[in-house]
Amino acid sequence: MTIKLCPIHKRNLVPIKTEFGIRYCCPMYGCTIACWSGKTSTPADYETRQERIKAHDLFDIIWKSGKLKRTTAYRMLAMYLDTKSEDTHIGMFDKETAIKTQEYAKDLIQNQFPDIRKKVER
Numbered sequence: 826m827t828i829k830l831c832p833i834h835k836r837n838l839v840p841i842k843t844e845f846g847i848r849y850c851c852p853m854y855g856c857t858i859a860c861w862s863g864k865t866s867t868p869a870d871y872e873t874r875q876e877r878i879k880a881h882d883l884f885d886i887i888w889k890s891g892k893l894k895r896t897t898a899y900r901m902l903a904m905y906l907d908t909k910s911e912d913t914h915i916g917m918f919d920k921e922t923a924i925k926t927q928e929y930a931k932d933l934i935q936n937q938f939p940d941i942r943k944k945v946e947r
């Protein structure tokens with residue numbers, strides 16, 4: 826298992842069982858750094874995690890609609906962000922990249938798949 830560290834406090838994150846799986850949190854009081862178990866989630870603060878959630882919500886609409894295969898959607902995102910496909914996991918993105926992903930997903934929906942736009946504007 827890889828040890829996950831708080832990037833601010835350099836402390837080992839502490840695993841906590843939740844209904845969604847194991848969540849790793851910084852033990853320092855008031856620190857919002859956390860991440861999920863698994864290789865595709867890196868520790869991030871509250872703001873970054875909120876942007877990742879928004880990015881996932883928007884991006885997942887595209888492949889869940891069946892307009893694109895999940896792998897195709899991620900390949901396109903990797904090209905847009907100029908990242909390697911093995912590094913293209915929203916759970917690894919910093920805040921700026923997560924925001925870029927939201928913009929890309931919105932743009933794609935507006936311009937390529939206007940019929941799923943309704944779901945986004947709800």
Ligand SMILES: [Zn+2]
Pocket residue numbers: 831832833834835851852853856857858
């Ligand atoms: Zn911390």
